Amino acid sequence: MGSGGERVLGVDACKRGWIGIAIQEGVAGAYFAEHIEALITQAQADGPIAVVAVDMPIGLPDTGRRQADVLAREVVGPLWPSVFITPSAERCRPLTTPPHRPSTARSPGTGSPSRLSG
Numbered sequence: 001m002g003s004g005g006e007r008v009l010g011v012d013a014c015k016r017g018w019i020g021i022a023i024q025e026g027v028a029g030a031y032f033a034e035h036i037e038a039l040i041t042q043a044q045a046d047g048p049i050a051v052v053a054v055d056m057p058i059g060l061p062d063t064g065r066r067q068a069d070v071l072a073r074e075v076v077g078p079l080w081p082s083v084f085i086t087p088s089a090e091r092c093r094p095l096t097t098p099p100h101r102p103s104t105a106r107s108p109g110t111g112s113p114s115r116l117s118g
Contacts, residue, residue, distance in 0.1 A: 006050030009043050011036060013055075022049065057086040064088060 007024035009031075017034035022043045029046055033039035036054075043049055057066065066086050073080040 007047050008051040008053065009040065009049045010053045011039060011055065022046065060086060060089040060092060062088060063090050 005025050007022055009020050009022040011018055011020040018036045018039045020031040020039050020043055022029045031039050031042045033042060069083060069085050072083045
């Protein structure tokens, strides 16, 4: 919390949408919505929000798994599936594909070029 006792909202994505916890001077409220905008609107209906903090991984490993993810799974024991493994930077790179080039081949029975990439 900020020094002025501002109300803050921490949010995280989950399987069915977004979950958030707002807190101000020790008083907390929980919120859920399918979309983050709706979640923030719900929280704001109970009072102004000074900060929205979105949980997200910081730093992608070049390859393999982040140590933080592996250790978190160990700590939570049987709840390990609730800790999502952050993809490596290698997996987040865009795939390269050859440029699309329309074929000059004719589609059977239409007399018009087919849209095949070559």
